[in-house]
Amino acid sequence: MDTLKDLKFYILLCREGSLSAAARKLDVSPAATSKRLAAMEKRLGVQLLNRHTRAMSLTAEGELYLQEAQLIAARLEHLAERLDPHRGEIRGALRINASLGFGRKYLAAVVSAFVRRYPAITVEMHLSDHPVDLVALSFDIGIRFGELPDSTLHARKIANHRRLLCAAPAYIEHAGTPRRPEDLTRHNCLILRQNEEAHGIWTFQRDDERLAVKVAGNLSANDGESVVAWALDGHGIVQRAAWEVEPYLRSGELVEILSRFALPQADISAVYHYQHFVPPKVRAFIDFFAAHVETATLPSGPTPL
Structure with missing residues (x-):
């Protein structure tokens, strides 16, 4: 039994998301992939994955096995780097979401420079x-915005970043300028439906209000x-992060609205997911990304930390 090969097989299987996709990657039949997974589960005495018709999901034991497999694989990769004559060179495969x-x-552009x-x-x-689920899909790094959900993941804040309300001058000329957040109920607001957030609920903060x-x-x-794009066409008011709309604010294609009232932060x-050992390649990219932001690669919205 080659435990290391099993670990790498399981990481690949979780990353690809299905038995058939993993089979294509390994250039074997789906039946062979399924048989190999079943043999692993029999040896371990636990079920690692729930199989569905078109997809699969990790069991609690499968998630733990994946976390430990990734940690072991990362440590072995680091050991190989230390034994390598080119020791100290940042190398390996990095998956970013x-x-x-x-x-x-x-x-x-950051990846290109990296x-x-x-x-x-x-x-x-x-x-x-x-x-996406970084652990289940075997991503090394995720770039996220705003308040992060409670999880076992680790995070490094790269920069403070604002969300803004804005609209095209043509819309303001036609519909008027809202003076307080309550005025938005009389305006056409362009709604972004993303993640599990409540759609169409915009929150504001001014002092203790x-x-x-x-x-x-x-x-x-x-x-x-x-x-x-709809806001640029004059259809209504939009709420977006500064990195996305500041070029249009500078050009005058959009104007900021209700700037006295703060929206929830879009911090970067x-x-x-690495717990006790963070691979050098992961540290190197995060440091590189932070330096890239600090040298004003993004619009003036972020305040690097």
Whole structure:
């Protein structure tokens, strides 16, 4: 029995998300992949995965096994690096998850500069319209915005970052300028439907005053770029992070609204699942990303820490 091969097989299986996808990656039949998983579970005496018709999910034991497998694999990779004559060189495969818009506009450039700086690194960047389970899908790093949910993951805040309300001058000329958050109930608001957040509830803070306003409008989407595009076309008021709208504010295509009232922060964080040992490649990328933000790669919204 080759335990290390089993660990690597299980990590790959979880990363690919299905037996058939893992089989294609390994160039074997799905039946062979299923048989290998069943043999592993029999040896361990536990069920690692729940099999469904089109997908699979981790059991509690399967999640624990994955966490430990990733830790062992990372330690072995680090040991190999220490024994390597090129010791100290940042190397290995790095898997990063981020949102579609931020990934396309900013993170891709960071990755490009990172692999130029560390040519022995390979990066797989996966962009999604909602945060994914980093552990279950074997991602090393996730780039997240705003308040982070309670979890066993570790996070490093990269920068403070604001959310803004804005609209096109043409919309303001037609509909008027809201003076207080309550005024938004009389305006067309462009709703972003993402994650598990309450849709159409916008919260504001000014001194000790906190307001939650139920807004509505005739346009909604699960994609941030779409609602910004609608705002640019004069359809209504949009709430977005500064990195996405500040170029349009500088050009005058959008104007900020209710700037005296603070929206929930969109702070930028790098999230990772490693507990006691963080691989050098992960530390290197997070440091590199933080330095990239600090040198004003993003719009003026973030305040680097």
